[in-house]
Amino acid sequence: MKVFVLGIDSAEPELVFGKWYSELPTIKSLAEDGAWGKIASTVPPITCPSWVSGLTGLNPGHLGLYDLRYRKRGSYTEFGIVSSRMVSKPRVWDVLSGRGKKCGVVFVPVTYPPVPLNGFMVSSFLTPTTKSPFTYPRSLKEELFRIIGGEDRYIIDVYDYRRKDPRQLMEELRAKTEHDFKIIRYLLKKPWDFFMAVVMSIDRAQHTLWKFFDREHPRFVEDPELKDGLLELHKQIDEELAKTLELLPRDTAVIVVSDHGAKRMYFRINVNEILAEEGFLKLREKPRRVTSLREADEKGLIDWDKTQAFALGAYIAQVFINVEGREPRGCVKPGEEYERVREEVADGLRKVRGPSGEALNNVVYMKEDVYEGEKLDVMPDITVYFDNLHYGVNESLGHDSIYSLETAKGPDDSNHGEYGILVVYDPEGRVKGRLSGYRMEDLARLIMMLQGD
Template sequence: MKVAVLGLDCATPQLVFDQFKSDLPNLSRLMAEGIYGELESTHPPITVPAWSCMMSSRDPGELGCYGFRNRKDHSYNGYSLANALAVQEPLVWDYLQEQGLRSILLGVPQTYPPRPILGEMVTCFLTPSTQSEYTYPAALKDEIERISGGYILDVENFRTDNKQAILDQIFEMTRRRFRVAKHLIAHHPWDFFMMVEMGVDRIHHGFWKYFDREHPKYEPGNPFENAMREYYQFVDQEIGEILSLLGQDCAVMVVSDHGAKKMVGGICINEWLMKQGYLRLKEAPSKPTPFSKVEIDWDHTLAWGEGGYYGRLFLNVKGREPRGQIEPGDYEKVRDRLIADIQAIEDPAGRGIGSIAMRPEELYRATRGIPPDLIVYFGNLDWRSVGSVGYGAVHTFDNDTGPDDANHAQHGIFILQVPGRTGGHNHDDLRVYDVAPTILDLFGVSISREMQGKIIR
């Protein structure tokens, strides 16, 4: 048996399993012939590290990757990008390689820079540009450029008001990636094939407000009302062409790393910390300014935060940070107070929004590297975390990194169709950690005891 995994970054169950299902005949057929269900993502539910967690069956703490950027030391500005070099645990294709099984990987996040595998690799959106070495073997690059007509790693500047240009880019990127996928499937030997398409994520962030009638910025009759539905239909057609190439001996899995939901607004995490007395600036900026560009009064600061689809909060601890202020013996007391204060955050109308703050050591089996002191979901991910300062307010309805309509949701999708097995079943209690053991089980490869997921049967 062969196994093909078609990854759709951010594909969300309320669209695939419900709202758009009647327009997705190929995905619907896979559901009818196989099993499917909502797939619980990692904490936090974000592309990096969720795909690596999925392919290793290890959690973010075990990988030491808590997001795209991670603290590399306890300085105030020491961060590193979580690329392939950050992932030290074995991944599905490493286990398969030990059995002499060949893999083709296309666009799987956290595979740049490329490394040798038994098979071929085209790296991911973290690749700086197509001028970089982004394939293994290196000679594959010329073939990819020729077949694709110029490979596109990611949509440039997808947070912009030039919506038609972004929409055109998303469709063209997806068209070229699937063109490469079909070529590799048809012309290169493989046992395991995996691709991840980023266009689904990009169209959610760029166009969610145009279709979701519950979005606070939705406008009826807008010109992009059907853009997301048409894109999902386009992806489904491309998947149908992939399926026609796979043959009768191939198990097919369609997965996403997390889902999506409307974004109500942003909580300015550092503005909030200042108002609560946890953070002090030497001079407040007169306009929104990235946190890294303002001068912090570290001698009077207990905590600071990072922006993103979720919040990361760091404490200024004596003996740990260069100018720490919190006595180690008071660390838990300060964390407890912050958790309670975060839970009490209200919207502009004075209503609670249901924010939660989590201790990493309670989420993960291990906390390697330097984890945040707290991981925060504002409004249970209805609100994003905004790190910039200078707003003069806790709430904002404009994103500091450009227009963005959607936040990440905790559940993605899982579909599995296996030749010769009956299906049509909707499964519950599925997690990203279950994907790697299930793939290995399909090949008859034994499951590592270090994996925390179960085999989906």
């Protein structure tokens, strides 16, 4: 059976299946004729590793991926950007290609550079520029440029959105969604057995447009024009999906899925400030202005020989213990000392309170509780969801406080949520009703099952 998957990055179940359900007739009818429910994202609930986990069917510990970036070997703060070459396990299309099935893979995150498959591939937002070889086969790029009216009209992503007027951002995101579906529908006319596309506009929108509809948001803004901005973008995708479904053969199974959700964000916690205050992170000198962890490291402000723990992350805190033998200048002995230090750090972060002293619902995961696999060594030792993701994180140093409202990163209304959406329409009715207990890693098996494996 043919399988069509639409990924809506960051679509939140509380909005899609709750508040806005009746306004999204296409998704609603797929769900009512098929099955629907929440799908648990990976730890952390970030585009990478979530999509990669979903499409390999593997826990991030097998992949060694914990963010869109990674720490380069032998360094603390030198970061590389994840690419398709780092995905060392087969994804659904690799397996299906091997079985002679035709695959279309369009805008799926972590597919740059594109890899040969039995079919075609268009890379996602980590494509450097339109000059880069972002399609397989290479010649497909020219076809796409033709479809959308020239190379200069090809949109890789919507950039710099924090500095833009929200109205302009809305326009750009609408244009991006239109552009993406134009390409999707064009490519659907080529032969395929498995087709998957991911649209990013909801993810991009939520960070800036959340405060206009959510009256409980601490920075709620009354604006009649933008009140329905985020809803409008959802409706646009729903309408585009309806037009797209018309092109599918009758016996096609359809999945609509998101890699994580979203929720309102109150503040960001300056997690390395906490680690420095508690003596786990040793600074030779405290930066006088806000300084990225990378810059502080380059300037030699961090005394790694005496540092026991440091954190990375923008939305989720990912703490690494400075373990001897594993880290370049590790000083915490593996075994008992590691366990003790890690417990102390975790305990300190678990107790972090809000700016008025209120208790927060902090969720702390130890590495072995959430990860398994041969690449456990590179995964963070502790992951913290402050106030279960209602608080984000800054890794920079030189803040006056452990809380940041607006940061060097610009305003941000929402954090990622730990659940995504899952809608499955199976013409044979094998999957029906309310879904529960699905995890991102189950996506690959679900696709293979529907496909007829």
